[in-house]
Amino acid sequence: MSALVLVEHDNAALVAATLNAVTAAKQMDSDVHLLVAGSGCDAVAKAAAAVAGVSKVLVADAPAYGNALAEPLAALMAKVGRGYSHIVAAATKQGKNVLPRVAALLDVSAVTDIIAVESADTFVRPIYAGNAIATVQSGDAIKVVSVRSTAFEAAADSGGGASVEPAEAVADPGLSEFLGQDLTKSERPELTSARVVVSGGRGMGSGENFKLLEGIADRLNAAIGASRAAVDAGFVPNDYQVGQTGKVVAPDLYIAVGISGAIQHLAGMKESKVIVAINKDEEAPIFQVADYGLVADLFKAVPELEAELNKALG
Amino acid sequence: MKVLVAVKRVIDYNVKVRVKADGTGVETANVKMSMNPFDEIAVEEAIRLKEAGVASEIVVVSMGVQQCQETIRTALAMGADRGILVQTDQVLEPLAIAKMLKVIVEREQPGLVILGKQAIDGDHSQTGQMLAALLGWAQGTFAYKLEPKDGGLEVTREIDGGLETVRLRTPAVITTDLRLNEPRFASLPNIMKAKKKPLDVVGPDDLGVDIAARVKVLKVVEPPKRQGGVKVADVAALVEKLKNEAKVI
């Protein structure tokens, strides 16, 4: 049999997390197919066919799929996915939205946000905000699985030579309609795949003060993240939130500024290679996971850090 | 319109969870339990719809052990009208919960079902989407804003790049995200009043749903512990370490 991986995209380019999902799918089944559902998504189908290790790309190109609405997309995946051993997607907001719907349509369970594949039916996933790690075995005929991208290497996006075929047509249930998007504009690397992440918390005090982090982020080519408290206070948009119920990141370097280190925040960043914490409270729990802790007022330390980085990096 | 809200009893989010020594799960004996925080947001949203004259009755449903009655009473004290407990000691998976909710929805005929986007114990984030699939309804997950409009629902959703707005045909299923609202606290008089509100108890058998587990938990272990590192004296020392010791800049 084969594993089917949902390609996430914006009708122009593939979302990076898909490549990590392909690597996980390869560990479940040696034969991996991709499903591209979109509208005017030729370029994505081509990019998908070039992904290493993929044997077939199924393409459903129709207006109903243009905005990845869960209802038509899940109907398609449930129909197309019937003959597969596994149906896989990245554990992004889109993957989380659509995969459980697919599973229920097929009357099978779903295993979400896995961090390791033990065998074709056995997976490892964090529970309780990563305070416990569960190994679970699915007894269902089709395994429906979403993949935490930080836990798997990305498959190469070139070198593959998959065949491209149209997917079978499935009727649009017509339950929902796309009205619009309000996307955060940024020239910075994407949060979940950036090599360096600089995050601010409630200690930043205001949205205006987040500009202080931009100097460092520019210097390190970093993405900017935030704690829930900073998002709730309106300092930054919701898509900056790192944590149990936000995004999970695992960069080479994570710099937490004015963040206390609540368990829900740690769940989203404690797999980072090197963690730096800047906090004026030496008892802050963030220091228990930080490789390098600096007890200081951020309004003094952050400008200094920018200056020192300029010196050190020339 | 009747609104149905699903509330789960979970270990309070402030508790430091401990893995059982025998690797079968986490310690729940003598641990503080609360309503799943996302479900508080769901209850609050239903109450606001009632206050706005959109909702006529709020029914809360919880599934699990007998003590889930406390969770239902909390929702009733916040302002919900009546509760249903599906009582069982069995471990319930999202698919089983969704199937039982479907039967209750068919009996109660609500115009809207609101769930949390995620229960903070299993971190599955599945039940709402599964329920919507089983009912053949539209789903508005990770809701940031909810607006009944022209006989349908406009839902603004938190997505990876920001926000997205969709129009849903009703009846529909909604799952809440953190920014949808700030849940109220129940006042003491309302807590007293809630004790008199109706609460029905049924069993999975009454619903005719097979709730046998499909996914076997083989083991539960502690995550690898991260070693805390050092405190540095100043910013210069920090940059020196990052450059020469950690080699990440």
Ligand SMILES: Cc1cc2nc3c(=O)[nH]c(=O)nc-3n(C[C@H](O)[C@H](O)[C@H](O)COP(=O)(O)OP(=O)(O)OC[C@H]3O[C@@H](n4cnc5c(N)ncnc54)[C@H](O)[C@@H]3O)c2cc1C
């Ligand atoms: C259901 C649920 C889900 C959640 N999901 C998430 C999630 O995904 N992500 C997340 O982050 N949180 C999440 N939380 C919230 C979490 O519990 C904490 O409330 C939150 O992480 C705290 O954010 P913070 O560290 O910025 O704020 P605080 O805890 O208030 O900490 C602010 C820190 O800034 C420091 N500080 C203040 N001023 C300065 C200064 N001038 N210089 C230096 N340091 C300073 C303080 O010493 C303090 O340590 C969730 C909570 C719940 C209930």
Ligand SMILES: Nc1ncnc2c1ncn2[C@@H]1O[C@H](COP(=O)(O)O)[C@@H](O)[C@H]1O
């Ligand atoms: N045992 C339960 N009883 C009532 N509602 C539940 C139960 N389990 C999950 N839910 C609902 O489903 C949502 C998502 O849970 P989950 O899919 O487990 O992350 C929760 O926020 C609740 O609204």
